[in-house]
Amino acid sequence: MKELQVSLGERSYPIFIGRDLLGAGAPAWQSFVRGHQACIVSNDRVAPLYLDRVRAGLGDKQLAEVILPDGESHKTLEVASRVFDTLLEKNHNRSTTLIALGGGVVGDMCGFAAACYQRGVAFVQLPTTLLAMVDSSVGGKTGVNHPLGKNMIGAFHQPACVLADLSLLDTLPRREYAAGVAEVIKYGLICDAPFFEWLENNVDALMARDGDVLAEAVYRSCVNKAKVVAEDEREGGRRAILNLGHTFGHAIETAEGYGSWLHGEAVAAGMSLALALSVELGWLDESIWKRADVLMQRAGLPLVPPPSMNVDQFLQLMGRDKKVIDGRLRLVLLEGLGQAVVSDRASVEQISKVLISAGITA
Amino acid sequence: MKELQVSLGERSYPIFIGRDLLGAGAPAWQSFVRGHQACIVSNDRVAPLYLDRVRAGLGDKQLAEVILPDGESHKTLEVASRVFDTLLEKNHNRSTTLIALGGGVVGDMCGFAAACYQRGVAFVQLPTTLLAMVDSSVGGKTGVNHPLGKNMIGAFHQPACVLADLSLLDTLPRREYAAGVAEVIKYGLICDAPFFEWLENNVDALMARDGDVLAEAVYRSCVNKAKVVAEDEREGGRRAILNLGHTFGHAIETAEGYGSWLHGEAVAAGMSLALALSVELGWLDESIWKRADVLMQRAGLPLVPPPSMNVDQFLQLMGRDKKVIDGRLRLVLLEGLGQAVVSDRASVEQISKVLISAGITA
Numbered sequence: 001m002k003e004l005q006v007s008l009g010e011r012s013y014p015i016f017i018g019r020d021l022l023g024a025g026a027p028a029w030q031s032f033v034r035g036h037q038a039c040i041v042s043n044d045r046v047a048p049l050y051l052d053r054v055r056a057g058l059g060d061k062q063l064a065e066v067i068l069p070d071g072e073s074h075k076t077l078e079v080a081s082r083v084f085d086t087l088l089e090k091n092h093n094r095s096t097t098l099i100a101l102g103g104g105v106v107g108d109m110c111g112f113a114a115a116c117y118q119r120g121v122a123f124v125q126l127p128t129t130l131l132a133m134v135d136s137s138v139g140g141k142t143g144v145n146h147p148l149g150k151n152m153i154g155a156f157h158q159p160a161c162v163l164a165d166l167s168l169l170d171t172l173p174r175r176e177y178a179a180g181v182a183e184v185i186k187y188g189l190i191c192d193a194p195f196f197e198w199l200e201n202n203v204d205a206l207m208a209r210d211g212d213v214l215a216e217a218v219y220r221s222c223v224n225k226a227k228v229v230a231e232d233e234r235e236g237g238r239r240a241i242l243n244l245g246h247t248f249g250h251a252i253e254t255a256e257g258y259g260s261w262l263h264g265e266a267v268a269a270g271m272s273l274a275l276a277l278s279v280e281l282g283w284l285d286e287s288i289w290k291r292a293d294v295l296m297q298r299a300g301l302p303l304v305p306p307p308s309m310n311v312d313q314f315l316q317l318m319g320r321d322k323k324v325i326d327g328r329l330r331l332v333l334l335e336g337l338g339q340a341v342v343s344d345r346a347s348v349e350q351i352s353k354v355l356i357s358a359g360i361t362a
Numbered sequence: 363m364k365e366l367q368v369s370l371g372e373r374s375y376p377i378f379i380g381r382d383l384l385g386a387g388a389p390a391w392q393s394f395v396r397g398h399q400a401c402i403v404s405n406d407r408v409a410p411l412y413l414d415r416v417r418a419g420l421g422d423k424q425l426a427e428v429i430l431p432d433g434e435s436h437k438t439l440e441v442a443s444r445v446f447d448t449l450l451e452k453n454h455n456r457s458t459t460l461i462a463l464g465g466g467v468v469g470d471m472c473g474f475a476a477a478c479y480q481r482g483v484a485f486v487q488l489p490t491t492l493l494a495m496v497d498s499s500v501g502g503k504t505g506v507n508h509p510l511g512k513n514m515i516g517a518f519h520q521p522a523c524v525l526a527d528l529s530l531l532d533t534l535p536r537r538e539y540a541a542g543v544a545e546v547i548k549y550g551l552i553c554d555a556p557f558f559e560w561l562e563n564n565v566d567a568l569m570a571r572d573g574d575v576l577a578e579a580v581y582r583s584c585v586n587k588a589k590v591v592a593e594d595e596r597e598g599g600r601r602a603i604l605n606l607g608h609t610f611g612h613a614i615e616t617a618e619g620y621g622s623w624l625h626g627e628a629v630a631a632g633m634s635l636a637l638a639l640s641v642e643l644g645w646l647d648e649s650i651w652k653r654a655d656v657l658m659q660r661a662g663l664p665l666v667p668p669p670s671m672n673v674d675q676f677l678q679l680m681g682r683d684k685k686v687i688d689g690r691l692r693l694v695l696l697e698g699l700g701q702a703v704v705s706d707r708a709s710v711e712q713i714s715k716v717l718i719s720a721g722i723t724a
Contacts, residue, residue, distance in 0.1 A: 088510035119516045148450035
């Protein structure tokens, strides 16, 4: 088992990475459930697979369970409220610990419920998808979607620990696994050129879920994420580089209805657009963009947005993203491999040109 | 105009207290609206009285407005969501500032919306009731009620500033004014014996809304609140003394349905019960309890809970309050005038005895 630390002063916490870490025999995470009450939040796809193991791991705690419907379309305030209902019906107090057992949607909703229940209780992240392990479970961003925008209602609330049990990925559908690889590739692009090159050499083994390669990919992703988060917990500045491709990606997700494109797929197409825009601005060598496209293609990821969208719709949806400050669209762009910057320098015309080149209707 | 500071490091903020501070001529608070967008959150009783003045004070900002229905019964997640709807419809970004114009309900809901919108935006408190000026607008507690408990969903989110414009109290109904005085008296009881004695000498002038006495009462209340909050922002310990009477009071409010008893009225009856319990435990001289009762009576406040409640119901509702840690009921009690402590030493039998003495059915 590997372990690393997210360094945030009194809110610091460990990430554990390894196989078969979930059950009763593995004490790494149980010690972070401090009170005598705990509430497992999961979804109807994950719970039948792993809920028993987590229950066993919690021994004699007073347990509550909330099983949410699976999928991004259910990541709403109304669905998150069911966690509050259960906690109150079971008389859970401020010393309870919430346990997020699932992918990014479960983690975001459970984390948000933990942030708001009685103005904040502890929670533990037990991610069950690759995307959640390398990205969403680390860093304390929690929240739900609004019909007018993704993650528009939320809180920064750090978990007590994150446990990435890689054996859970054995059953993850290939499409979801690939969506997680999109975020892995992101770290190489934004801040870790050697990792990008390592991925170019190891992507086939990674897609074959080779144990050592997978463990290394998750570990290096978490190291990068932890480093960026430690520098800027509440995204006042540098943390925004983690959103490479996300403003484009959120527009795709919103246009298509949450859930039809997976988040990681939308981010992949969005990263290709962000790199194309960086090339258009003259900041990035075209060969880097092409290498990224090849790598994402080898991971089975989409490179272009859905052709049903048009430029005006795309721009309008991008404008609703959180990365807008006083009317200027702020985007994450690359000045080189591993060198992301946040900039509002791209004009509407330049963005439109890149969208049209990617097949979007003018 | 008086000014004092709530000292919370990078989250520190000023409280301004005076008359005629709201409009265009008074620049104290406008400088805390930093971006070019602002959203006024108010209710349908306050807005007709003061919304124009606040609008005028905001000059050329891009303004949105959300007018909520008045009353504690509307302090729900669903109603708070209307703030999110408006902010998104009007494309407000992370640099927007929310402005709470109203009493405790508006302040709590607006503050919670500010805590959660895009994971946190700035907000300004413009309290319009005495209770909000001396208590709820200061200290960063925000939230909404759940059918199973008061303030069960919320966040700690400090305002950018608080502006207590005492001229707004000229039109406050007498019953609501008295409810605010309950929280003023609370500060004397929990941590400021000289202030309690000052109130005994000045309560008639205070109830007559004498300008100087009112200003002094608000100022000393805020000084006490700011001091306690600065010592323990997230209520890990000492801040809980601010809840004197509140666990009893919340039980009353929940039993009667939010809104039929005003919060301050329920707190007054709750404080009398807490002092009676302190006497029962042998910690407090009975004369202090009686002096507090006399002072609250002179302020027109109720001293006993509604006789329709019975002991079992009362205890069950108290058990749902946030001040329960792992099954023990933690109550704020007095060891002397101005000397509050948090204790789980009172037994169910002792609490029951005090409730029955106050007229509750066994």
